[in-house]
Amino acid sequence: MAAPVLRSGFPGRRWALAWIDDCSRLRSGSQIGPISNWARRQSSVAQPSLHTAQKPRKGEHKWAAVVGLEIHAQISSNSKLFSGAQVCFAAPPNSLVSYFDASLPGTLPVLNRRCVEAAVMAGLALNCHINKKSLFDRKHYFYSDLPAGYQITQQRLPIATNGHLTYSIYLGKKHSQVTTKTVRIKQIQLEQDSGKSLHDDLRSQTLIDLNRAGIGLLEVVLEPDLCCGEEAALAVRELQLILQALGASQANMAEGQLRVDANISVHHPGEALGVRTEVKNLNSLRFLAKAIDYEIQRQITELENGGEILNETRSFDYKRGCTMPMRDKEGKQDYRFMPEPNLPPLVLYDDTSVPPDADPQQVISIDRLRDMLPELPSATRERLVQQYGMLPEHSFALLNEVGLLEFFQNVIKETRAEPKKVTNWVLNTFLCYLKHQNLAVSESPVTPSALAELLDLLDSKAISSSAAKQVFEELWRGEGKTAAQIVSEQQLELIQDxxxxxxxxxxxxxxxxxxxxxxxxxxxxxxxxxxxxxxxxxxxxxxxxxxxxxxxxxxxx
Amino acid sequence: MLGRTLREVSSALKQGHITPTELCKKCLSLIKKTKYLNAYITVSEEVALKQAEESEKRYKQGQSLGDLDGIPVAVKDNFSTSGIETTCASNMLKGYLPPYNATVVQRLLDQGALLMGKTNLDEFAMGSGSTDGVFGPVKNPWTYSKQYRERSRQDAQEDSHWLITGGSSGGSAAAVAAFTCFAALGSDTGGSTRNPAAHCGTVGFKPSYGLVSRHGLIPLVNSMDVPGIFTRCVDDTAIVLGVLAGHDPKDSTTVNDPVKPTTLPSVPDVSGLCIGIPKEYLVPELSSEIRSLWSQAADLFEAEGARVIEVCLPHTCYSIVCYHVLCTSEVASNMARFDGLQYGHRSAVDMSSTEALYAATRQEGFNDVVKGRILSGNFFLLKENYENYFVKAQKVRRLIVNDFVNVFGSGVDVLLTPTTLTQAVPYLEFIKEDNRTRSAQDDIFTQAVNMAGLPAVNVPVALSSQGLPIGLQLIGRAFCDQQLLTVAKWFEKQVQFPVIQLQDLMDDGSLVPENGKLTSGSLTQ
CATH class of the missing domain: 1.10.10.410 (Arc Repressor Mutant, subunit A)
Known part of the structure; x- marks a missing residue:
């Protein structure tokens, strides 16, 4: 019968270096410590032991929270999942819409090869079983930004299943202890994004932008192995880094390329799980952690006051810091899933199963994609620790900013200074200046070579470290002078006599x-x-x- | 000239006996003259004349694009045609101008064919009479034939007793039967091409699923729909199929394998073939005339040296109910996009909420047949019903597919069956039963083929005692479309089906019998 037909849609770029990570944007101040700033910041809002901190009163058990996540990551691809329309953030409304995306009658989906490859790579990176055969389904609901009346997804047989994600969590007063944790991955499925509805309440009208309609999404479903907002945020952060390393997604939460829904329930350990609520559309890691912890506390309070938890969908009001029930007029939706009849099963191959006469354009080999996997963040960190004798927390910090690792490696390449010194300068001085001015690494006025030259001067004892700080400040002004020029102009050399x-x-x-x-x-x-x-x-x-x-x-x- | 076959007129064009513009004008004039048939929803006169003009230039420069250059064709109004209204005979799509051509339409145009217009159908192709469209029913040209007028009872000849064409592609069947074009596209989901072809005395071909692109065909049931071909002879079907068949990157269900040319041998040979007669198709409701023709046809094959054997398709009796579940489920899904927001009808009544707008739009836009199928389909897809209905129907579909696989695996080359239970019935008779009952009856011999994705063709065989066409169906192995058409060509040659004699057309000389086909065929009652 018919073979699956794949379009080619190559990624705009494999590395998302130019994008500013939203969580770093949100960070403020110049208190840059040696450990992951993300974790440190989270600790002030996440109250990781919130639920266990509840002192059990007489005759009462402790509460335990159970948190599962569904993460939607927009696939980094030139064109949409089933159409040739271009993918581009913030284009003029309805300018990137094919006839298929607008669901004109008679149009048919054609699967984008690039999206399949991104999904397989994500599956491999997350230790999943890759299904050699996966299927597409229609999920029906009426909504104005879903023009076909259904979304094409992978409900019955997704492309990848049964994986796990390892992430690190910080313990101790100073968060100086790093422990790794694992969350199981239930499945990864390919599906279409919807369009956007913009409600104009004043004129009581809804405006629809279909630019997003049909963009490829990876839905990553995590098993409910998490127990608090901080864990959830750290797991998502690690997933974000992995997807970015793969080039599978730019995964920028502020631009909606990574969206998280959280399923939350509380129960007494040893007893049945509680009724869960779903908190939808969490679009920053900070809000994700906040919303989860708020919801856990809300459920505990509700139950302790003799109330009950409704199986409902809630949204997070970031201004008030609380979750609210979403208005859901239709009540319980029946999505009336049905196989998508216009797409043959998606068949993947490995080296042994590629048919000899197959058109290479129509074949996706899992083995070939495995060979192409880049170094993943965990391996990079390990390598940094091994190669430079770096503290583990420093390796986390280097990976936590887009482009920072590359900057670090470029400085290392050009300087005689010890890696330890380079690490300190990059993580303390350099990052501190960036944060202070809210700049991305790519926007830094100081190049890796300039910093390397400065560190050479310091290393050769030509200048003192306080003079070096002074020189760095001059360099930051970006007036085009080299470190040596600044030293000689300002007579900052150490007295050698x-x-x-x-x-x-x-x-x-x-x-x-x-x-x-x-x-x-x-x-x-x-x-x-x-x-x-x-x-x-x-x-x-x-x-x-x-x-x-x-x-x-x-x-x- | 209009009475000729596509191949004959094509050679007349090549030899300069007639120009594309002359041919086009003749057809347009006949379309006007036969307006009472209601075969066309839209006549694209300007487009056709423009295309004829361009074709004429090519012929003058000796740069003809091939057999279809300058040939008038018609297209069922559920194929998207760029800039030409495409309605599906529904209020929902009245005024809808698609911005693109269906792949099959584009392929015809790329070969220089002239698009005469868009033909009538049941709303969204849901029906078997071509009686349930918003533009009114299609009338069977045989109602007005000399053959029928002479042989039928006096009271049947009153104007109110006109006959249906069958459906849902009745407009295309009538257009070809009444000589207003040389080929027409239909669609075939459960028999929608073969059924009206049988009632209108034309060849009606349903290709293998996956051989011809569905891109641009407004779907009824994606997993069963195929574009169908109406012509006045089997050779013409092969010419059109040769243009339409082949992989389309816009339809992922079309096969990748290169398509072989579909030229049929000039002297087809069926000796040595094995012809299967499925015993389950012999049902009590089958008219005795058709039953007798079926048996005579089997004898013809046997006399030619083919092996004719009775075969068993044991799950046939479950087919129609299984078809109903699968069809309505996909209909419910496919119709969801008609919400009045992006295109098509939008209700002006209630704008208080998006949901109210949907409800009013869909209430006004769809007829009761469509609404009924949407309701049943959604019922079958509900979580609580899915396993019991949809999944079960899919399993039955597999059994039906396997029935055919087993029969063809046992050495049978082609199956010979009736196409319809009876000859065309009068409209007044037809509407005594509802659409659902009619579809169940009329698709009985045809829809199992769609479930299995096989190629099948209606070959007009003889006139009934009342002077109406009767067709038989040949079913082939998947992707053995050429073999099937070869057999059909041989069969067609044996039966010598008579040409329709439309009195008013004969009178003005539009249709002069040219090939002696007006004599009665060898299979007469």
Missing amino acids: EEALEELCQATIEGHPQVVMDVKKRNPKAINKLVGLVRKASLSRADPALIKEILEKKLSL
């Missing part, structure tokens, strides 16, 4: 007899004070370690 330094030390000793007395009395702070005085006299151009050495010799300590 040891005799001159000795004279400076002698003069300071003579000028501050009281401090010298304190030093001799073994006051531990005094020697540092003396070092500071010498440095001041040198206009910060002396190496403190060397000064200390000379002073100690002179005072015969």
Whole structure:
């Protein structure tokens, strides 16, 4: 019978480097610590032990929350899942709509090869079983931005099943302990996105934009293995990094390329699961964590007050920080699933099963895609730890910003400075400046080479680290001067002449007899004070370690 | 000239005996003259004349595009035609101008065919009479034939006793039968091409599912729909099929394999073939005339040296009810897009909410047959019913497919069956039963073929005692369309089906008998 017919739709770009990750946008302040900022920030809002923190009253058990997620990721592809219409964010309304997307009668779906490849790669990266044969179904409901009256999805036999996602969570007061956790993945399915409805309440009309209608989505269904907002947010963050690494999705939540629905229930451990609610359309990690934790607390409070939980859909009101029941006029929907008759089963091959006479354009080999998998975030982190002796939390921080790892690696390539020093400069100084001005790595005025040159000067002890900070600030102004130029213009070189330094030390000793007395009395702070005085006299151009050495010799300590 | 076959007129065009414009004008004039048949919903006169003009230029420059260049054709009004109204005979799509051509339409136009117009049908092709469209019923041209007038009872000749064409592609069948075009496209989901072909005395061919693109055909049942071909002889069908068949990147259910040319041998041979006669098709409701013709036809094959055997398709009796479940389920789904928002009818009545708008639009836009099928289909797809109805029907469909697989696997080459239970009936008779009952009766011999995706063809065989056409159906192996048509060509040659004698057309010389086919055939009652 008929073979599946695939269109080619290659991705706009494989790496989403130019996009600014929404969660980094949301972060503010310049308090950049050595660990994952995301986790740190979350800790202030997520209250991870919220539910367990409930002190059990007499005769009561603790509550446990059960959280499952459904994640929709827009596939990064030039064209839509079943039509040749272009995919582009923020194009003029209804400018990217094919006859099929508008559901003109007689039009038929044609599967986009690129979307299938993205789904297989995501399945492989998430340790799923890839189904060699998967099916498409119609899911029916009437909505103004769903022109066909049904969505094509994979309800019966999805492309990938039974995987798992490993993510890390931070424990301890300072979040310095990293523990890995695993959430099972039930399935990954290919489906169509809907259009957008814009309700104009004033004129009581609805405007429909079909640019989004028919864009390929990966629906990733997580088993309910999560227990709080923080876990959910961290798991989604890891998934986001994986999809970005694969080039499967730009996964930018602010642009709606990654959308999360959460299923939440609470129960007493050892007892049956509670009735669950679904919180829909969570479009930032912060709101995801907040909404889940709010909903857990709401359900506990409701149940403890003798109320009951309704199986309902709720939305998160981010202004008020709470979840609200969604108006659902139709009540319970029956989606009347039916096989999509216009698409033959999607058949995938491996190296052993590719038919010899097959048209290569019509064959997708799982083995070939496996060979093409890029390094995944977990492996990258491991490599960073191995290769540079980096702390695990530093490796997380480097991957947490789009483009930061690449920046780091470029600095490493060009500098003689120790990786540890580079890590510190990139994660503290550099990232701190970016955050302060709310810039993406790609928007940085300081290039990797400029930073590398600066670190070389520091490494060769040509300048002090405080002078280096000064130089960095100059570099950040982006006036086109090199680090060496700035150092020489501002006379920031360390005094290399040891005799001159000795004279400076002698003069300071003579000028501050009281401090010298304190030093001799073994006051531990005094020697540092003396070092500071010498440095001041040198206009910060002396190496403190060397000064200390000379002073100690002179005072015969 | 109009009475000729496509192949004959094509060679007349090539030899310059007639120009495309002359031919086009003759057809347009005949369309006007036979307006009372209600075969056409839209006559695309300007488009056709323009196309004829271009065709004429090509002929003058010796750059004819092939056999179809300059040939007037008609297309059922459920195929999308760019810029030409496509209504599906429904209020829902009145005024709808598709922005694109269905692949089959495009392929005809690419070969230089002239599009005369869009033909009438049952609303959204749901029916077996071509009586349930918003533009009124199609009248069978045989009602007005000399043969029928002479042989039928006096009271049957009153104007109110006109005959139906069968359906749902009755407009296309009537258009070909009344010589207003040389080929027409129909669609065939449960018999919608073969049934009216049988009642109107034309060849009606349903290709293998997957051989011809459905892109642009407004669907009834996606998993069974195929574009059908009406012509006045089997060779003409082969010419049209040759143009239409083949992979279409816009229809993922079309096969990738390269299609072989569909030229039929000039002297077809059926000796050595095995012809199966399915015993389940011998039902009590079958008219004795058709039964007798069926048996005579089997004898013809046997006399030619074919092996004729009785075969068993044991699940045939479950077919029609299974078809009903699958058909209505897909209908419910396919009709969901007609909500008045993007295109087509939009109710002006109630704008208080989107839901109210949907309800009013669909209430006004669809007839009761469509609404009834949407309701039953949605019922079958409900979560609580899905396993018991839809899944079960799919399983039965598999059994029916296997019936055919087994028969063809046992060495049978072609099945010979009736196409319809009876000859065409008068409209007044037909509407005594509702659409659902009629469809169940009329699709009895045809819809199982759609469930199995097989090729099948109605070959007009003889006139009944009342002077009305009777057709028999040949069913072939999947994708053995050429073999099927070869057998059909041989059969057609044996039976010598008489040409319709339309009195008013004979009178003005439009139709001069040219090939002696007006003599009675060899299979007469």
